[in-house]
Amino acid sequence: MIAAGGALGAVARFAVSRALPTVAGHFPWATFIVNVSGSMALGVVLVAASGARRRHLLLRRLVGTGVIGAYTTYSTFAVESVLLARRGQVAAAVLYVVASVAAAGVGGALSVVGTRAAFRHLRIRWAR
Numbered sequence: 326m327i328a329a330g331g332a333l334g335a336v337a338r339f340a341v342s343r344a345l346p347t348v349a350g351h352f353p354w355a356t357f358i359v360n361v362s363g364s365m366a367l368g369v370v371l372v373a374a375s376g377a378r379r380r381h382l383l384l385r386r387l388v389g390t391g392v393i394g395a396y397t398t399y400s401t402f403a404v405e406s407v408l409l410a411r412r413g414q415v416a417a418a419v420l421y422v423v424a425s426v427a428a429a430g431v432g433g434a435l436s437v438v439g440t441r442a443a444f445r446h447l448r449i450r451w452a453r
Contacts, residue, residue, distance in 0.1 A: 328391065330394075334391060338395065361428045363397035365436040370384060370388050370393065
């Protein structure tokens with residue numbers, strides 16, 4: 326399940342990088358968008374799959390670990406940050422790091438809160 330999800334996530338990640346190619350020395354929008362949207366998607370999956378119910382193992386493994394794990398990319402984020410700094414664009418590198426971490430954290434938290442609220446509104450039960 327994880328490998329199948331990983332294949333889907335890797336293809337999605339590749340598609341975003343092709344749609345938004347990063348030009349050397351410019352803000353890496355593709356990685357930023359991938360990591361923020363991946364954090365938000367993971368928040369939804371965590372709420373939907375919360376608890377130890379067996380029926381949620383597929384969702385957690387296929388989507389949470391596989392798709393989202395392969396879709397998001399810490400390594401590219403780290404390399405792009407270093408490359409910006411090495412090119413003398415220290416302010417852009419710092420902005421990229423701070424904006425990425427803040428947006429991914431806030432996006433993930435908002436998606437958890439929003440998903441829980443939607444589940445309550447729709448009267449969908451989840452384990453927590």
